[in-house]
Amino acid sequence: MTITDTGSPPTTSPLHASTSSGTFTGPIATHQPTIEILGAVRDRYDEILTPDAIAFLTALHDRFSARRYDRLADRMRTRFEVGIGRDPRFRDETAHIREDAEWQVAGAAPGLEDRRVEITGPTDPKMTINALNSGAKVWLADQEDATSPTWKNVIEGQLSLRDAIRGELSFTSPEGKVYEVTATETPTIVMRPRGWHLAEQHIRFIDRSGRRLSASGSLVDFGLYFFHNAERLIANGRGPYFYLAKLESSEEARLWDDIFAFSEEYIGIPYGTIRATVLIETLPAAFEMDEILFALRDHCAGLNAGRWDYIFSIIKNYRGRGARFVLPDRSEVTMTVPFMRAYTDLLVKTCHRRGAFAIGGMSAFIPNRRDPEVTARAFEKVAADKKREAGDGFDGTWVAHPDLIPVARAEFDAVLGDRPNQVDRQRDDVEVKASQLLDVHIGLPVTAAGVKANVSVAIRYLEAWLRGLGAVAIDNLMEDAATAEISRSQVWQWIHQDRSTEGGTPITREYIERLIAEVLSEVERRDPSTGSGTDRFDDAADIFREVSLREEFPAFLTLTAYSRYLVDSE
Incomplete structure (x- = not known):
């Protein structure tokens, strides 16, 4: 079963909490607080999801989720x-x-x-x-x-x-x-x-x-x-x-x-x-x-x-x-x-x-x-x-x-x-x-190579992330969610601040789309017939478009991607 909440605050807080004690003053309680496990319980998962551990999670959420x-x-x-x-x-x-x-x-x-x-x-x-x-x-x-x-x-x-x-x-x-x-x-x-x-x-x-x-x-x-x-x-x-x-x-x-x-x-x-x-x-x-x-x-x-x-x-x-x-x-x-x-x-x-x-x-x-x-x-x-x-x-x-x-x-x-x-x-x-x-002035240009590197790294990282890998070596650098965030947010900012590359090419959505196509043509695709599984590059490119090319700026690239691709997907 999929739940749609992605970690953003609800329209109204579920309860009102005091600033320090963790005690609540809100609607009269009509339900006993409960934790439900929606994910599959596989081999040995019951060693972690024990009744006592679930009771502790329930107590933590009861006292602190509103805050x-x-x-x-x-x-x-x-x-x-x-x-x-x-x-x-x-x-x-x-x-x-x-x-x-x-x-x-x-x-x-x-x-x-x-x-x-x-x-x-x-x-x-x-x-x-x-x-x-x-x-x-x-x-x-x-x-x-x-x-x-x-x-x-x-x-x-x-x-x-x-x-x-x-x-x-x-x-x-x-x-x-x-x-x-x-x-x-x-x-x-x-x-x-x-x-x-x-x-x-x-x-x-x-x-x-x-x-x-x-x-x-x-x-x-x-x-x-x-x-x-x-x-x-x-x-x-x-x-x-x-x-x-x-x-x-x-x-x-x-x-x-x-x-x-x-x-x-x-x-x-x-x-x-x-x-x-x-x-x-x-x-x-x-x-x-x-x-x-x-x-x-x-x-x-x-x-x-x-x-x-x-x-x-x-x-x-x-x-x-x-x-x-x-x-x-x-x-x-x-x-x-x-x-x-x-x-x-x-x-x-x-x-x-x-x-x-x-x-x-x-x-x-x-x-x-x-x-x-x-x-x-x-x-x-x-x-x-x-x-x-x-x-x-x-x-x-x-x-x-x-x-x-x-x-x-x-x-x-x-x-x-x-x-x-x-x-x-x-x-x-x-x-x-x-x-x-706040002194962010560096005085260096944006280069075409830098723009493409951001597109390439973000897509390749997201592809690995969708396959369950969180830390990935790409071009002899260790990439994780934080470095992918830099890559996609720079692209968004360059577009919205009307930046051009050092060579004079405007950084537009159309320009980034061309780079996405280039990156997808260059990556090594998996052949499912060999037993190596299916790659996730097309999904990764879709996520990248959503977090880099939309008018609105998503606070974190992983929120939508998690809800869409990682929940109940194994």
């Missing part, structure tokens, strides 16, 4: 205000939080003291085993941008994590290759649930007023992982740790903090056991770093510079604000351009002032074991990126490939030595103004 909708409505208002010319600012009403030098966050918990290299990746069994054998300090177990949210991936990712935490995970590929965890010391797992905007349409929540709503992807991912693994993780000497994606305000952080406190009490573990690292990957969040840390202070380990989604957020918020907000080719929007430099400097300063870890982002370059020249270039680019981060004061960084771990570690070792981190390094030399965070 989720309120926060999504806040996002819409913020985007509208930026669109009509009201730039983000540092909030006057929270100045006392920023100016108070005394408060600190909880900081490191067992297994999080040294985070100099973190590997990211999806949670299928093979990638889970590879991550655990990688030698990284931390594994970001990604149920968000690196995972295509098919029902299979959502639940079987939970099974992979459950088995890994219990030392029971193994995997045999269709070719007969056996994968097992062999490392004597495995990375600390930090799980990333889906963002607040994403629904889980294979699970339905019926609230106290009888309204039927798709479940929250955030609450499903967090709830199932926490319920099944928190106590086992503590027994293993670690803990339930999370990366929080796509936050846009301290109110959203407070919502998570209340969820953490409720969840700790629900299963009977001490308050403050959970640790969260927040990705600062939206423009509004960059103006509330102190406030986000403060809202989560009893559960907070640090912040991460989520560079790709941050660039996407800049484009999304300023897409209609004129030519001066138009960015050049994606490849030219590096970490050293003014607005990115200001954002990362502010992040390090803010974190270290509060005793929080500052974790760097992921360079997209990846090695190719069959091409030494590509590998050498990737090593060079990644080394330069990590040298800059370590020198700027970051305590650790991300990589997307095991071969990059020694490269990144060498740069952080050179700065940290035997120290686990450099949280004690204060960046008193940094003073970032609002205008610097």
Whole structure:
């Protein structure tokens, strides 16, 4: 059965919630809150979808789903205000939080003291085993941008994590290759649930007023992982740790903090056991770093510079604000351009002032074991990126490939030595103004090659995403939902701001249609008669048209695509 809700707020909130306690004041309850499983229950799914776990999901949705909708409505208002010319600012009403030098966050918990290299990746069994054998300090177990949210991936990712935490995970590929965890010391797992905007349409929540709503992807991912693994993780000497994606305000952080406190009490573990690292990957969040840390202070380990989604957020918020907000080719929007430099400097300063870890982002370059020249270039680019981060004061960084771990570690070792981190390094030399965070002038043109690259990458990524792959190597770069968002949103903005390529070709819908045709003629199609399955390029091209060529700008490319293609499609 398909549910049509796609994660946007309903016309009216299902219930009215208080701002902090999670208790409701609304219509008189006439229904018992209920969770219904709509997705197929396959082999071992009952180990995750247990009655007790479903009861926990029901309690989470009963207490917090209304506040989720309120926060999504806040996002819409913020985007509208930026669109009509009201730039983000540092909030006057929270100045006392920023100016108070005394408060600190909880900081490191067992297994999080040294985070100099973190590997990211999806949670299928093979990638889970590879991550655990990688030698990284931390594994970001990604149920968000690196995972295509098919029902299979959502639940079987939970099974992979459950088995890994219990030392029971193994995997045999269709070719007969056996994968097992062999490392004597495995990375600390930090799980990333889906963002607040994403629904889980294979699970339905019926609230106290009888309204039927798709479940929250955030609450499903967090709830199932926490319920099944928190106590086992503590027994293993670690803990339930999370990366929080796509936050846009301290109110959203407070919502998570209340969820953490409720969840700790629900299963009977001490308050403050959970640790969260927040990705600062939206423009509004960059103006509330102190406030986000403060809202989560009893559960907070640090912040991460989520560079790709941050660039996407800049484009999304300023897409209609004129030519001066138009960015050049994606490849030219590096970490050293003014607005990115200001954002990362502010992040390090803010974190270290509060005793929080500052974790760097992921360079997209990846090695190719069959091409030494590509590998050498990737090593060079990644080394330069990590040298800059370590020198700027970051305590650790991300990589997307095991071969990059020694490269990144060498740069952080050179700065940290035997120290686990450099949280004690204060960046008193940094003073970032609002205008610097909004200084997007780069002064480079849009090229024909850059336009085609965006069309090609977005279509090829979407094709893989429709087949259940969330992180894909394309042209020796690691692409995920965030980089695909940049590609399609730049195309939309170039069209609507009447941009032309460096060679003088107007970037119009007709021009993009020609490029779509070119890309479809160049990709390698699958031949179903060979048993390799059917490709999804035509569907991917249709999605790309919808999110890049329509007059309206969809907030996220995955929302419509998820509802249309991934729900009950396996």
